[in-house]
Amino acid sequence: MxxxxxxxxxxxxxxxxxxxxxxxxxxxxxxxxxxxxxxxxxxxxxxxxxxxxxxxxxxxxxxxxxxxxxxxxxxxxxxxxxxxxxxxxxxxxxxxxxxxxxxxxxxxxxxxxxxxxxxxxxxxxxxxxxxxxxxxxxxxxxxxxxxxxxxxxxxxxxxxxxxxxxxxxRARREEEARIEARAEARRRREEERLRTWEESLVPYSAIPAILHCSQREVLRWLAENRIPVARRVPQPDGTELFLFDPEELRKLRRHLPEWRGRALPVEPEPQPATGRKVGNAVIARIAALDRYAAHFKTARALKRRITLVTGPTNSGKSYTALNALAAAGSGLALAPLRLLAHEFREALLSRGVPASLATGEERITLPGARHLAATVEMCPFHHPVDVAIIDEAQMLADPDRGAAWTAAIMGAPARHLYVLGAPDCAPLVRRIAELCDDPLDEISLERKSPLKAAEAPVRLGELTAGDAVIAFSRREVLDLRAELLARGRRVAVVYGALSPEVRRAEAARFNDGDAEILVATDAIGMGLNLSIKRVVFSSLRKFDGRDTRDLTTQEIKQIGGRAGRYGKHEDGLVAVLAEAGSPAFIHRKLVAPPEPILELRPLVQPDADIVRAVAEEMDTESLYGVLSRIKRAVLRPDDPNYRLADMDQAFEIASALEGIDGLDLTERWTYAMCPVDERDNGIARLTRWATDHAARRTVPPPGTGRLPQPVQAGREELERAEKRHKRLVAWRWLALRFPEAYPDFAAAEANSETLNDWIEAVLRQQSRVREHERQERRRGFGPKKAAPRPTTRKPESPRKRR
Structure with a gap:
């Protein structure tokens, strides 16, 4: 040695x-x-x-x-x-x-x-x-x-x-193979059915011979919208080639005397014979999405009045509307999130008004209650009330959920309807009121406390109690959280994958001071009551599911507007982290007028009644065939009043279910509306559940899986628990609609509660561990750094939010 x-x-x-x-x-x-x-x-x-x-x-x-x-x-x-x-x-x-x-x-x-x-x-x-x-x-x-x-x-x-x-x-795989083979064969049959029909269409020049009329008469009747155009084919020069269904044209012959001024009694139009092909013109007429407002018969039968209340965040939009709702004999409050539906219900209960609750996965029925708080998609269209509230109307422009707001505003069966939203939503709400022929009053509110842009960027070490740091993905939120914890800060988090219960618990920790700093995605831009002094953006660009782009004026105002709480933080400050962007960008957005909405046609999509009506007209039980025809025929791209919403996920689910026997059309449509995430194999799982349902096998609720001690949990365990909770959300949603197939609702609720408690314990426990270690280091003993935890892979990149 x-x-x-x-x-x-x-x-x-x-x-x-x-x-x-x-x-x-x-x-x-x-x-x-x-x-x-x-x-x-x-x-x-x-x-x-x-x-x-x-x-x-x-x-x-x-x-x-x-x-x-x-x-x-x-x-x-x-x-x-x-x-x-x-x-x-x-x-x-x-x-x-x-x-x-x-x-x-x-x-x-x-x-x-x-x-x-x-x-x-x-x-x-x-x-x-x-x-x-x-x-x-x-x-x-x-x-x-x-x-x-x-x-x-x-x-x-x-x-x-x-x-x-x-x-x-082996049996499961063989069953899946049989289902997929049947689905493929049935999809081909529906596509061939549509192709055969399209090949039977005739051009404009063939109409005089079919109707036994002149070309001048054809032109006049087309201008009067009497002759239905079955299909419009775009041409290279920008024009459209109009095609017509000869069978539909022949049925018009009996109307010619009336059209020519010699009115004769008009017999009821014969229904199509069972099994024959049905033209897109008939389908469009049955679905009537181009006359969508008329679909809501209860609302149209009432003498409705709409009050539009617009204003930025923290302007008190809900206060007047909630007071009017509480004073009414019956009422309805529609919110964009389950968490907010709960807050509406609690607001009514605090005013001494009994209220029930209806969300996609939860029901609370209060005997004798004449008020209901619900999510927008759960709007009851056939039960008239005195007053209704629809919140966050700027969601009308959302490509994924905008159609639900269109349906709610057009169809809410209330004599007085309050629509609340950011100023940007006003043009769309005005257009909907016009289509419904409902009178509209407008109230514009200002913030109760001023909102200002910070003069300089903020470094991570300069964050103070009451700050909220905004990121745009789960991974970025957890990275920022880890860095702040390593600096000895107490942190709460809010992001979309957390359940409403956990988000509310994290918000409470922040509001109560148990956590100094909140790190969140733009999920805080809607809902949660948060006592934020300053909003700090970690980036001024975001990936929106399609592109990475600059934040819009509305996003800066909606998210930044969470800063400043009337009565607690009189001034709201909006800043950006150092090296993440310029404060001047934020200032320009805060003082800018609302960005003009270029597309004023509200988004619409079929509901169960429309799907059934189209299926009956086509004489089919194929949801895939019905949705294919609706996408092709019901609402032309240049319709002056409406736009067809994105139905890609519903179409994917319908395609996957096509080979399953034992489910009727309404049941298939219900599955197509179930909230699943295709990134997490949600459609394949939904198909397996539907297969068991069709075979009259009960579907057990998803379990919680192994939950390690919260202090030992890393990101992988946390993400796995979040995904399990999402499975339970979908299961509970289906259980409320198919209780025979999904019977053990109590176990699903218990599993959801267990996961929520564990996730919240993880988020709390790690904060406590870091705080304990910081105090130990100050005293001069204890570990110099946190004990190593199992590291995990990074979560997936952000995607379009539902």
């Missing part, structure tokens, strides 16, 4: 000779640091047990890599990094062999499996669901291997369980 060597090096050399455990050359630098910490002052000898402990710490990284690589080579996709890290943390013998490490990993996996469910079958299904969420699908051999592991975890020694699982998996 070199006399110049360190005490730690001499201690390692002596311990290696004593124990027979010689470290590899690449292990030496790390081992020397650990042994140096273990040595007493002035000592150059380490106890064998301490030496072995340090050597284990050095080797755990390699052990983890060995275990993970072996699992991947074996196709064990269910083995996760946290499993491996837990296994190597339990190994305290530096002589560990591959077999010994694998034995410990099997113990960890068995514990996790037993935590996932009460029965082997439930555990296997839960693990497959988690893998499917991550986009991983097991082969038959992998299912066999997983079944063996589950059986071993539950102490099942024979192969019957494995054989049953393999048989069930």
């Amino acid at each position: 070199d006399a110049a060597s360190s005490p730690a090096a001499r201690a390692i050399a002596a311990a290696a000779e004593e124990t027979g455990l010689t470290p590899a050359a690449r292990e030496w630098p790390r081992l020397e640091k650990l042994v140096a910490r273990a040595l007493a002052p002035g000592a150059d000898h380490v106890a064998p047990a301490d030496y072995e402990r340090c050597l284990c710490d050095v080797r755990r990284k390699d052990w983890a890599a060995q275990l993970m690589n072996a699992a991947r080579r074996a196709g064990e996709q269910w083995v996760t990094k946290p499993d491996v890290l837990e296994a190597v943390s339990r190994m305290h013998d530096p002589r560990a062999t591959a077999g010994g490490l694998r034995a410990v990993l099997d113990e960890v996996l068995a514990e996790r499996m037993r935590e996932l469910g009460d029965t082997p079958r439930a555990v296997l299904e839960a693990m497959q669901a988690d893998l499917t969420d991550a986009g991983q699908f097991l082969s038959g051999a992998q299912v066999d291997r997983l079944a063996q592991a589950v059986a071993a975890a539950f102490g099942i020694a024979d192969t019957q369980f494995e054989d049953e699982m393999l048989a069930a998996e």
